[in-house]
Amino acid sequence: MNNHKGVKVLLIDDDPGILKVMTLALEDAGHEVISAGDGISGVDLCASASPDIVITDIRMPGINGMEVLKRVKQMDPDKEVIVATAATDMNYAVEALRLDASDFILKPISEQALSIAIKRARDRFATRRELKDYTALIEERWMDTTEELARTFQTQKLLIESSIDGIIACDKSGRIIIFNKSMGKMLGYARKEMLGQKMIDRVFCPGEAEKFKDALASGKHGGKGRLFLHECFFESRDETRIPVQLSAAEMVREDEQVGLVCFVRDEREIRKLTQEVANQARMLHQDKMISLGKLAASVVHEINNPLAGILNYARLMSKILSRGAPGAESTEKFSGYLALMQSELERCAKIVANLLAFSRKSKLEFGPVDLNELLRICINLSGHKLELQNIRVDTRLAPDLPMIQGDFSQLQQCMINLIFNAVDAIPEGGTLLFTSNFEAARNLIRITVKDSGCGISRQDLPYIFEPFFTTKTEGKGVGLGLSTTYGIIDRHKGTIHVNSEPGRGAEFVIDLPVSPANPADLSRTS
Numbered sequence: 114m115n116n117h118k119g120v121k122v123l124l125i126d127d128d129p130g131i132l133k134v135m136t137l138a139l140e141d142a143g144h145e146v147i148s149a150g151d152g153i154s155g156v157d158l159c160a161s162a163s164p165d166i167v168i169t170d171i172r173m174p175g176i177n178g179m180e181v182l183k184r185v186k187q188m189d190p191d192k193e194v195i196v197a198t199a200a201t202d203m204n205y206a207v208e209a210l211r212l213d214a215s216d217f218i219l220k221p222i223s224e225q226a227l228s229i230a231i232k233r234a235r236d237r238f239a240t241r242r243e244l245k246d247y248t249a250l251i252e253e254r255w256m257d258t259t260e261e262l263a264r265t266f267q268t269q270k271l272l273i274e275s276s277i278d279g280i281i282a283c284d285k286s287g288r289i290i291i292f293n294k295s296m297g298k299m300l301g302y303a304r305k306e307m308l309g310q311k312m313i314d315r316v317f318c319p320g321e322a323e324k325f326k327d328a329l330a331s332g333k334h335g336g337k338g339r340l341f342l343h344e345c346f347f348e349s350r351d352e353t354r355i356p357v358q359l360s361a362a363e364m365v366r367e368d369e370q371v372g373l374v375c376f377v378r379d380e381r382e383i384r385k386l387t388q389e390v391a392n393q394a395r396m397l398h399q400d401k402m403i404s405l406g407k408l409a410a411s412v413v414h415e416i417n418n419p420l421a422g423i424l425n426y427a428r429l430m431s432k433i434l435s436r437g438a439p440g441a442e443s444t445e446k447f448s449g450y451l452a453l454m455q456s457e458l459e460r461c462a463k464i465v466a467n468l469l470a471f472s473r474k475s476k477l478e479f480g481p482v483d484l485n486e487l488l489r490i491c492i493n494l495s496g497h498k499l500e501l502q503n504i505r506v507d508t509r510l511a512p513d514l515p516m517i518q519g520d521f522s523q524l525q526q527c528m529i530n531l532i533f534n535a536v537d538a539i540p541e542g543g544t545l546l547f548t549s550n551f552e553a554a555r556n557l558i559r560i561t562v563k564d565s566g567c568g569i570s571r572q573d574l575p576y577i578f579e580p581f582f583t584t585k586t587e588g589k590g591v592g593l594g595l596s597t598t599y600g601i602i603d604r605h606k607g608t609i610h611v612n613s614e615p616g617r618g619a620e621f622v623i624d625l626p627v628s629p630a631n632p633a634d635l636s637r638t639s
């Protein structure tokens with residue numbers, strides 16, 4: 114219904130005189146009036162113009178007022194319809210009210226009766242609208258609340274179910290009301306079996322429940338009504354004693370204790386994890402020792418040559434000295450020999466220092482690393498081995514490489530592993546190419562190590578990074594090199610992958626992120 118005082122009224126009457134008089138009266142009262150001279154066009158107009166109130170005569174040619182009432186109500190049960198009837202047709206009026214007409218007015222229609230009927234229809238319409246709006250509002254709120262409640266319930270359920278820790282709770286009477294998936298897995302019971310059971314009787318090993326109750330009541334470990342990291346034993350379905358670490362809290366609602374909830378950790382899982390970490394560390398160390406052994410063997414040759422030279426010069430100088438005090442010529446020779454000995458000794462010292470640096474650290478120690486320098490040192494350290502096997506080394510190192518944050522010693526271990534693998538793959542001599550590049554767009558450094566060796570077969574390719582996978586004969590390979598390398602690169606938040614085809618060599622590609630957190634370390638080096 115329109116907001117202003119007037120409403121839109123549809124008049125249906127076959128008497129044009131009555132239509133005219135009523136139209137004038139209603140318009141005077143501030144209403145908008147549309148009219149129709151028969152029932153059919155009245156119903157049509159009602160559909161198209163959507164009046165607030167319909168006033169229809171009863172006796173009309175074609176369809177009568179009763180039929181108009183029926184059709185309008187069918188179209189819109191809330192539409193207000195007033196029937197105008199002669200006093201002699203009161204039975205129609207009664208029938209019309211039964212068919213949900215708002216009112217009836219007697220003919221001849223007085224202005225006052227018309228105005229009262231319109232007012233009543235209006236009030237009815239307004240009340241009905243208000244009631245409808247109110248009902249809609251309540252329904253909407255109810256839906257919102259129900260949805261919200263369902264969502265909260267689902268979230269809480271998910272939270273409990275997805276917890277890795279076991280969660281078990283009981284009500285005031287000690288009966289289980291929550292028994293989550295992890296709890297079920299730990300004890301081997303389905304939730305259905307446990308709900309409603311006495312918690313104290315069902316989960317603890319004999320004698321453990323009493324200790325638990327005492328500890329909870331003492332308030333010493335976690336405060337009143339709480340228990341923190343209590344160690345005890347649960348009993349599983351197959352009567353296994355399971356060592357658990359348990360934290361408990363009384364559930365309180367409006368100052369009343371309504372139950373108890375326990376968060377339970379299977380200590381066997383914790384021990385397993387600790388064991389795994391220890392194993393990993395041991396494996397890392399094992400691989401390092403293997404690489405170190407191989408490296409030391411190759412370095413011995415590297416050091417032997419300069420040592421032999423130094424020894425020769427020393428012997429020569431002793432021989433000259435044994436002949437008496439050296440003359441000016443010999444003194445000049447001596448200083449030449451000493452310079453040579455010094456440079457050879459420096460070379461040895463450098464090799465030993467590198468070897469020591471490699472062997473010393475086992476924990477990750479991050480610092481700025483110049484990957485070009487690292488590559489050069491590794492090539493240097495394995496120089497003898499490579500030379501011996503007739504392997505030519507090529508390098509294409511980007512001159513403007515930023516530093517990365519990393520552990521020098523461990524990254525060195527990776528390179529040495531790759532170099533030794535390449536050496537094993539090129540028994541007949543060949544080439545080994547090292548490249549380094551900075552990829553600014555992805556803020557990472559890419560290192561590649563490419564050999565011209567035997568390559569890797571398609572079957573082996575998926576397994577080469579797995580620990581203890583080796584194709585080498587016993588004593589030659591353990592199968593730890595690449596898995597360790599993978600682990601180290603991973604801990605540097607980098608990646609390693611290989612491109613290889615049998616007979617066409619192998620290329621290992623390492624991407625290492627340049628840490629943006631340390632802008633000072635990004636200074637360019639050559």
Ligand SMILES: Nc1ncnc2c1ncn2[C@@H]1O[C@H](COP(=O)(O)OP(=O)(O)OP(=O)(O)O)[C@@H](O)[C@H]1O
Nearest residue numbers: 534535538568577583584590591592593594595619
């Ligand atoms: N450059 C390469 N060319 C061909 N095959 C390779 C290459 N690098 C690794 N592989 C293959 O991957 C396997 C696993 O390498 P990984 O370094 O992990 O172990 P390993 O060299 O066999 O032994 P370890 O390094 O422990 O002495 C090798 O046995 C070899 O088959």
Ligand SMILES: [Mg+2]
Nearest residue numbers: 530534594595
């Ligand atoms: Mg290897």
